[in-house]
Amino acid sequence: MSGCGTLVVLEQSENGINLFRSFDWNDGLFDVSWSENNEHVLVTGSGDGSLQIWDTENPTGPLQVYKEHTQEVYSVDWSLTRGEQLVVSGSWDYTAKVWDPAVHQSIGTFQGHEGVIYSTVWSPLIPGCFASASGTVSVL
Numbered sequence: 001m002s003g004c005g006t007l008v009v010l011e012q013s014e015n016g017i018n019l020f021r022s023f024d025w026n027d028g029l030f031d032v033s034w035s036e037n038n039e040h041v042l043v044t045g046s047g048d049g050s051l052q053i054w055d056t057e058n059p060t061g062p063l064q065v066y067k068e069h070t071q072e073v074y075s076v077d078w079s080l081t082r083g084e085q086l087v088v089s090g091s092w093d094y095t096a097k098v099w100d101p102a103v104h105q106s107i108g109t110f111q112g113h114e115g116v117i118y119s120t121v122w123s124p125l126i127p128g129c130f131a132s133a134s135g136t137v138s139v140l
Contacts, residue, residue, distance in 0.1 A: 005029035007044055009056055021056050033078040033087070043087050045073030051089055053101055068106050069093050075120040081127040088130045090117030096132045 005028040011020040028047035035041040040056045041063075049069040052062040071092035079086040086107075087099040094113045097106040113134040123129040 005044075005046060007032060007042075007054060009042075021059060023054055023059075023061065025052060025062075028072075030072065030074045031076045033076050035078050035085075036080055037085060043076050043078055045076040045089055045091075047072045049073060049091065049093070051076060051087065051099065064101060064104060066099060066105065068097060068109075069095065074116065074118055075132075077121050077130070079122045079127075080124045081122070084127060086122075086128075088120045088122060088132075090120035090132050090134075092116045094134070096120055096130070098130075 005025045007023040007029055009020045010017050025046055026048065029044045030047065031045045033043050042054050044052045044054065046052065049071055050065050050067040051073055053064040055063050069089065069091040073089050073091050075090035077088050085101055087101065088096060089099065090096050094111065094115065094117065096110040096117055098108040100107050115135040117132050117134045119133045121131055
């Protein structure tokens, strides 16, 4: 898969839904999640195996780019626990990674899936706990 991706941020007002900001990336964007600590910051996962941290107040491009996955990042989720600033990502490389934007790299890689990870999500009630879901590989 190749091509470009666009992150579109929409805003609802009395006049309807309007374009607030858009950002272009050099590959497809598969998922997006807002920061719980900053109303202007969000994270996306991309087909080039990277995560991007965006600030809607900074229209020039991503604030940070992390590239440790070896294949597409299909899922990202920002922790709902305000005390944590952690992001979890799931990839087609069968791994989930936990990221701390303050240290600009992943702080853990989790293996064990036997297929593409399609979804990752933090628990809204248990700090530090996340779940991931995947498909399995069939060899015929």
